[in-house]
Amino acid sequence: MVAMRYILPILAALSMSVASFADNKDKQIKCAVQGFAISIAQATKDHMFADYKGRRYFFCCNGCPQEFKSNPAKYAKTAPSIPTPKSTKKKSTK
Numbered sequence: 194m195v196a197m198r199y200i201l202p203i204l205a206a207l208s209m210s211v212a213s214f215a216d217n218k219d220k221q222i223k224c225a226v227q228g229f230a231i232s233i234a235q236a237t238k239d240h241m242f243a244d245y246k247g248r249r250y251f252f253c254c255n256g257c258p259q260e261f262k263s264n265p266a267k268y269a270k271t272a273p274s275i276p277t278p279k280s281t282k283k284k285s286t287k
């Protein structure tokens with residue numbers, strides 16, 4: 194079984210390069226309620242997120258935001274989140 198020594202590092206390198214490619218293209222996060230992996234870009238587009246105490250939480254489906262809002266403290270404790278983007282300024286200082 195000498196070949197295994199050569200195959201395993203190649204497989205590891207391949208999966209790492211795929212993962213970093215995927216990460217650049219489409220960042221993933223877990224649904225704050227159910228823990229499914231979801232795309233941040235897609236969830237943002239679909240408004241499947243909620244802001245709570247300066248953090249933004251993402252959801253996999255329509256039911257999850259309601260569940261989150263009914264008890265945000267419980268989910269915020271363990272759920273992955275990103276800092277709430279401050280993007281609503283239309284005009285910067287001229």
Ligand SMILES: [Zn+2]
Pocket residue numbers: 224226227252253254255256257
């Ligand atoms: Zn869901």
